[in-house]
Amino acid sequence: MIRALLVLAVIFSGLAAVLTRGHDALGEVLRTTTVNDLTNGQFAQHIDKAIFNAVPRSSTLDGLVIGAQYRLLHDAGRQVHAGCGDWLYSIEELRADRSDADYMKARAELLPYLVRSVLRLGTALVIVPVPDKAERVEEQLCGMRALQSRSRDHFREELARINGAIIVDVRPDWPRPGYWHQDTHWDQSGARFAADKIAQAITVTIGPGGDKVRLSEGTWRNRTGDLARLAGLTEAPIRLAPAPEQERDVKAEIERGGGLLDDAEDASVILAGSSFSLNSAFADYLQVALSREVAQVSEPGGGFAGALLGLLEKNPSGLAKAKVVIWEWPMRSLTAPLTDAERRFLERLRKQAAR
Structure with missing residues (x-):
């Protein structure tokens, strides 16, 4: 009932605004319309344009409506699920689709070929699947279960x-919660934990690093989560929006010896990941934990293999110079539609197999 009344209020306020603001423009359309306009569709176009120009545009009003929907109806829009206690989740982690199994099967086909392509260059490969926030913080889903996240876990086979x-596998001993309330990514405690765990695996493989890396921690600042932006809640009034979270400025500083003209060595570790590798100071924590410089080539929206495919296709010689490449990808990317690069790589592999 509340949802219906809210929708009706918005509709009638919009209609009133159109009639008030667009009265003159609509009258002009009616006065100047010809028979030809009625038969060739021009009349409808003129009416649509007059109505569009008459609709009031106000970020304040939009924010008020979005905030009211969130607080009164527990509704964060089509792309974001509102959990308990201002926890937000990406619908991508919760939604099931008939094509999910096909996408996972295609990536299961890609996986061994991508691994062999890296190992063939003489570079060690570390694979880091990032678990869904819905699976790690399931108790805040507010009546839902992370069934789709668990179905993707079969890929671990x-x-x-x-x-x-x-x-x-970063799941054992994972710090709680380890993810931001209003963002799809791990928070700084989760990023630091993952960095330490990955560094341990790399150190066993290639030995300890020799770089002097110092972690500089600055002031705290408000952080706007990507899910809050996606839901439009950043435009909502303070009382209706989720309370902002705080993040600390963190930066890894590498002490270099030698003179100004000395050539710096190529980084021995390459980080080819997704937006998780670009958030919450993960790369900075990783460099400190490794005592090594890390070359960052991760891509926002890189999904399953975007950054790694970019390296293999555009810079295989740079990949061959590294001792280790870290391939990080979110589990939710397994059921996302294949990218153009993934399709090209898969088609090439299938043609080779058919010869």
Whole structure:
């Protein structure tokens, strides 16, 4: 009932605004319309344009409506699920689709070929699947269960069949909650934990690093989560919006010896990940934990293999110079539609197999 009344209020306020603000423009359309306009569709176009120009545009009003929907109806829009206590979740983690199994099957086909492509260059490969926030913080879903996240966990059976690569499972002893309330990514405690765990696996493989890396921690600042932006809640009044979270400025500083003209060595570790590798100072924590410089080539929206495919296709020689490449990807990307790069790589592999 509340939802219906709210929708009706918005509709009638919009209609009133159109009639008030667009009265003159609509009258002009009616006065100047010809018979030809009625037969060739021009009349409808003129009416649509007059109505569009008459609709009031106000970020304040939009924010008020979005905030009211969130607080009164527990509704964060089509792309975001509102959990308990101002916890927000990406619908991508919760939604099931008939094509999910096909996408996972295609990536299971890609996986061994990508691994072999890296190992063939003489570079060690560390694979880091990032668990869904819905699976790690399921208790805040508010009546829902992370069934889709658990269905993607079957892909770990494919990872177990891989030879030669190092698989890092960050789930055991995971710090709670480890994810931001209003963002899809891990928070700084989760990022630091994951960095330490990955560094342990790399150190066992290539030994300890020798760089002097110092972690500089600055002031705290408000952080706007990507899910809050996606839901439009950043435009809502303070009393209706979720309370902002706080993040600390963190930066890894590498002490370099030698003169100004000395050439810096290429980084021995390459980080080819998704937006998780670009958030919450993860790369900075990783460099400190490794005592090594890390070359960051991660891509926002890189999904399953965006950054790694970019390296293999555009810079295989740079990949060959590294001792380790870290391939980080979110589990939710397994059921996302294949990217153009993934399709090209898969088609090439299938043609080779058919010869």
